Amino acid sequence: MLWIFLLGIPLVGAFVTLAVSNGVAKVTAEVIAGIEVLAFIAFLVGPRATLDLSWIPAWGIRFHLTADGLALFLLGLTAVMSLVAIFASKADYGRTYFFWVLFLEFASMGLFGAVDLFLFYVFWELVLIPVFFLLTGWSGARGRLAALKWLIMNLFGSLFMLIGVVAVAVIYQQNTGHFSFEIASLTHLAISPAAQPWIFGSFALAFAIKAPLWPFHGWMPDAYGEAPPPITSLVAGVLSKAGVFGFLRVMLPIFAPELARYQTGLLIWVAVGLVYGAFMAVRQRDMKMVTAYASLSHLSMIALGIFSLTAAGIVGATFLMVAHGLMVGGLFLILGVVEERIGHREFNGVMGLNQGAPRLATYFLFFALAALGLPGLPGFAGEYMIIQGLVAHEVVFAGIAGFVLVVAAWYMLRLFQGIMQGRPNAPAVADLSRGQVAWLVPMALLIVVIGVWPAGITSQAVPSLFHAVHFVADRGGKN
């Protein structure tokens, strides 16, 4: 029943927002997103509901959603970040904008909850649409180009994934004589060795494009750069998780033996992206691009944890997904405020905005510290668990991850200090408004709480993940 609310509130709410006048659209959307957060809290404290309806019986497709430890906090992240993004949006964006944001929330909720592979695919495609329209309608000068790149690359990936989905289903049918798209039932497929890398690759490609992981980030600079800050914050904070989430939700159960077999190659691949993103972030002159490439590096870090195929690495990756969503989402919103105040995104040399805007500087520093993995904040906890997973068998990659953490301190402080500190070299800007502080404070508190008490998340995330990890071990993987 709760699932009906969780999906229904943003979906129905989206159309309600479309129906009201432009003047009250933002308030309406705020209320709806707020109710959605309450619904999630009900979900968190109540019994973990699942929704399992027959959808297309002939093909064994079910409308099956659940909130296991893997999905639970990503659902929460979606609810919280959507609310914050709506708060941070300008009211004059108009009702269509808020319609698409709520629609995006609906689609993301479905994506993180789906445990039927076909349903997963449907939501996978569904999230493309609102982002596409938000990019075309409310972006900067190159917004349409950004939207087109987003759409083409993601459709390209999805196409391969669709082939993979069909292939998996067909193989299952050949094995058992009937159809099923239930991910949990697709775990013991006998895939012919010739087909294995292709099916595996088709999923991996789609996930890598969505995240994005290096070198499939071609759409990222334009989309992150051109989108309005709340949308960048949602895409980087929430949707980017869909990609790495796919590796956990789909690939870990279905392709456990393949993951174990290709482990070294996969680790090398994401380690390259890890270093690449960090080095790129050091050399950017556009403040949004520093964070964009930092995010590329972080996503590789999450993937590194997943591919460690250890309990610690996978729990750490799950944790870091949530933490990264809050930290990078918040950072993009702060950068949005800065961009709005100074009118551009370049940070050549020194700007010294701290003098006139101390509160802005304080929150900026907080989110930058969170993003660089300051001990005591959640990024550190996630990175620790990932490194804990890596030292088990792949200690070289633990070293690379550690090296990148040092570079992260460098590029984040370079960003913060370049904009905020030094002799004031630009006109003073207005400080954060009361309204802005009102949504930054709860976000910052939430980050502190999960940083000090990661157990709140990891203890919930465990059962389903352990199942997955033991599964890898049983199927000949390492643990």
Added chain:
Amino acid sequence: MQGLTEILLLPLFGAVTIGAFKSLAPKRYAGIWASVLLVASFVLAVLADVHLAELAAGHRVISGTLFNWATGFGPKIAWNIYLDPLSGIWLLVITGVGALIHIYSNGYMHDDPDRGRFFGYLNFFIFSMLLLVLAGNLLVLLIGWGLVGLASYLLIGFWYQRPSAVQAAKKAFVMNTIGDVAILIGLALLYFRFHTVTYAGLFSTFAHATPNTAYFEWTAVLLFIGAMAKSAQFPLNGWLVDAMEGPTPVSALIHAATMVTAGVYLMARLYPLLRLAPDVAYAIAAIGAFTAIYAASSAFFQQDIKKVLAYSTLSQLGYMFLALGVGAYTAGVFHFMTHAFFKACLFLAAGSVIHALGGEQDLNQMGGLYKKMPWTTASFLAATLAISGIPPFAGFYSKEAILGQVFNSGHGLLWIVGVITAGMTSFYMFRLFLLTFFGAPRNKKLYDHAHEAPAVMTVPVVILGILAVIGGFFGSWLNGWLAPVFRMYPGASHAALEAGPVFGTVITVGLAVLAFFIAYWLYVLKRTAAKAGISTWPGKWMLAAYGVDTGWRNVAILPIQVVGTWFRDRIDQGILAAVVGVANGIWLWAEDLRPVQSGYVRRYGLSIMVGLGVILAYCLTRV
């Protein structure tokens, strides 16, 4: 937990309240509030240590758990709190010296418009440092370790309008991150093998482990790199001298008395691990000795009063590592304690001088100040005698304890380095003292305006000066106090203080006295200027600390920048171009569908949605 939670939370409470109310209350209240909380912490710390002393010698541990940190991937990691005589010493020094420096800062920062922020940061630092030493496992220690790094960053860059302060803060943070990461990987290795990171859990298992395996060597090396970064041992030393950009009380508290000794604390704490990695222990001693002599020689030609003190801190930290490396754990902790007294005194007295001269730090502008600032001069002299190892001042006892034990343990070469460094220390410290307080005033205008600091500053300086005189007499008490700690696990059989050979003491003190006369001859009788010799090649090298910063730039920073630029201008351009290429390919292919193609971007999106709907409808009707 005998008030440990309160000791920990009081300064945090102070930082939070100051942060929340600093714009509401009058400015001076922030400093008073912060100081009151620190004095209260000190009282609680004394009580906690008294309580510890009442326990039976073999059971002097107070420990507890606040709540879980992380669970789910193996045995849980919790917020363990742990007080034993070793952390008890740090607890006293942090809150005691910390309280004096807080009080002093009320005077020093009196005219700063932003001093609410200053005291908020200062209290936050104390909280973080207490978390570091009261941690019951390596992970909580690492959180405190990272947070003191943050406090240090914030306070070095306190005057954020100064480009040099901003650079110095970044450098300190990034270099310390190297150490944080090393500890992180080291503790992950320990957890992987032993499924715990608590001290008690690890050390009781270490007792049965085989020494000298690659595993233990690597783990010990990683944890030592963490200690090196925090305690600025060569080659991770560049940040500490730049850190002098911060306000002087910060230099006294963080970059002399407490934070930079965290590495000493960690290595003393991990003595059971060092037993298993004897080669690493030797490396600690060697790097310590090298840093001692390297930093001492770098201090010779410095022109800035605080930079001389910064190099001397590096050098004295080197002594402490030398002690730990040869197993003289009590001697190392002893030197930490006396160093906290005399170095905090030196920095605060230097702060009074800088305050009196309106912010001037250049030795070439000082001289003759003893007439104007008698209390400051007397305290500075006491601390100088202490650091130079002149009996019966505090530094003499602790330095002798270290050198004696280095000799006894058969490390002849390291001993010679230590003895020579003692002579060098005496020279550059008296050079500093004489150039500042004696001779003719070199800047008449500044001299005429100079005045003794107000009582709120002078009293803490004098108290520390007294401690620099008598601190050495705490040695035998400390020996007994720490004995239970080093008896608890195997690996510290020579931890207790030992007397060295008499001829060693004679040579060391003799060199120190000789160095004093050389300094006196040069800087008082011959009136040599502070800047004499800095354009000669040894002068240039020593002034630049032998180019260690340039080395880092060429070895680490430039390569990353060059590769990053190559990624940005070449590789990423290629990746972006590839996207456009693929898109164009699809475009050409789509030319066949010209009638549908409107060129209007939204249409494409809409058609996808429609297409998806059609597929779904088709599926549903098939049912």
